[in-house]
Amino acid sequence: xxxxxxxxxxxxxxxxxxxxxxxxxxxxxxxxxxxxxxxxxxxxxxxxxxxxxxxxxxxxxxxxxxxxxxxxxxxxxxxxxxxxxxxxxxxxxxxxxxxxxxxxxxxxxxxxxxxxxxxxxxxxxxxxxxxxxxxxxxxxxxxxxxxxxxxxxxxxxxxxxxxxxxxxxxxxxxxxxxxxxxxxxxxxxxxxxxxxxxxxxxxxxxxxxxxxxxxxxxxxxxxxxxxxxxxxxxxxxxxxxxxxxxxxxxxxxxxxx
Numbered sequence: 133x134x135x136x137x138x139x140x141x142x143x144x145x146x147x148x149x150x151x152x153x154x155x156x157x158x159x160x161x162x163x164x165x166x167x168x169x170x171x172x173x174x175x176x177x178x179x180x181x182x183x184x185x186x187x188x189x190x191x192x193x194x195x196x197x198x199x200x201x202x203x204x205x206x207x208x209x210x211x212x213x214x215x216x217x218x219x220x221x222x223x224x225x226x227x228x229x230x231x232x233x234x235x236x237x238x239x240x241x242x243x244x245x246x247x248x249x250x251x252x253x254x255x256x257x258x259x260x261x262x263x264x265x266x267x268x269x270x271x272x273x274x275x276x277x278x279x280x281x282x283x284x285x286x287x288x289x290x291x292x293x294x295x296x297x298x299x300x301x302x303x304x305x306x307x308x309x310x311x312x313x314x315x316x317x318x319x320x321x322x323x324x325x326x327x328x329x330x331x332x333x334x335x336x337x338x339x340x341x342x343x344x345x346x347x348x349x350x351x352x353x354x355x356x357x358x359x360x361x362x363x364x365x366x367x368x369x370x371x372x373x374x375x376x377x378x379x380x381x382x383x384x385x386x387x388x389x
Contacts, residue, residue: 145268145269146269146273148266148267148268148269148274149274150266150269150274152274152275152278152290154278154282156290156291157278157279157282157283157288157289157290158288158289158290158291158319159283159286159287159288160287160288160289160319160322160323160326161287161323161326162287162301162323162326162327162329162330163323163324163326163327164198164327165197165198165327166197166198166241166324166327166328167195167196167197167202167240167241168195168196168197168240168241168242168243168324168325168328168338168340169193169194169195169196169235169238169240169241169242169243169340170193170194170196170242170243170244170245170338170340170341170343170344171191171192171193171231171234171235171238171242171243171244171245171344172191172192172193172231172244172245172341172344172345172348173189173190173191173192173227173228173230173231173245173348174189174190174191174227174345174348174349174350175187175188175189175190175223175224175227175350176188176350176355176358177219177220177223178211178355178358178359178362179359179362179379179380180219180380181379181380183215184213184214184215184219185213185214185219185223186211186212186213186214186362187211187212187214187219187223188209188210188211188212188350188355188358189209189210189212189223189226189227189230189350190206190207190208190209190210190348190350191206191207191227191230191231191234191348192204192205192206192207192234192344192347192348193205193234193235193238193344194340194343194344194347196328196339196340196343198327198328198330201340201343204347206347206348207234209350209358210230211358211362212226228246231244231245231246232244232248232255235252235255236252236255240254241254241256241321241324241325242254242255242256243256243257243258243325243338243340243341244256244257244258245257245258245259245260245341245344245345246258246259247259247262247263247310247312248312249295249312249314253314253315254315256311256312256313256321256325257310257311257312257313258309258310258311258312258325258337258338258341259309259310259311259312260309260337262309262310264292264296264310271292271298272298272308272309272310275290275292275298275308276298276300276307276308279298279300279308283300285303286300286303287300287301287302287303287322287326288300289311289318289319289322292310294314295312295313295314296310296311296312297310297311297312297313297318297322298310298311299311299322300336301322301325301326301329301336301337301338302326302329302330302335302336304335304336305329305335305336305337306335306336307336307337308336309336309337325338328340363376
């Protein structure tokens, strides 16, 4: 399809509608204070030899009350060789397991970035993106559109399936989030999380999760430093530069200048 056809197809997606019951949208209030842990991880592919790839990962957490960060704890960068063809997916799975291991060893309400299943009591998954959809349409878009019409000026949640919710944590937030929580006290937990969703820089999203995301992120400069350090140490251990280049050099980059 050309660009005009692509835009027309996009319009069909965003204008899609489904039947939703207004009775399934539940308003809730926010608690005024609380304490929470927020866990997140970051990863980057350093080198790709196509037969294997080298990844860097880092996981950490913050402990916070409704106003400030109490503690920051960030792990060291871990270097990992992955030989499976679907290396990116394997790396993501490993990072998620490392995040959950950290979360399960914290005592208190724990927020973790991403979708989770069968979690420890008190661990809540909050996803910045969600793969849930109805046909070809992202489900959260449809739920938010309807919820904003009937629940104006309110916090609300909508149960998508057992243990999975669409949640609007602040009445004036632009976005709703997928929340995974498998306890029976969901309204109380959401009210407690809402106490952390008033920061104007990320209104409607728990600010401790935004903070740990920034802290653990392996950005472009750090990734480049890790690549340089790995090559430098390889040279010191008498691995030839020719072998390194033949392992990792992508000739497409040469052809494209």
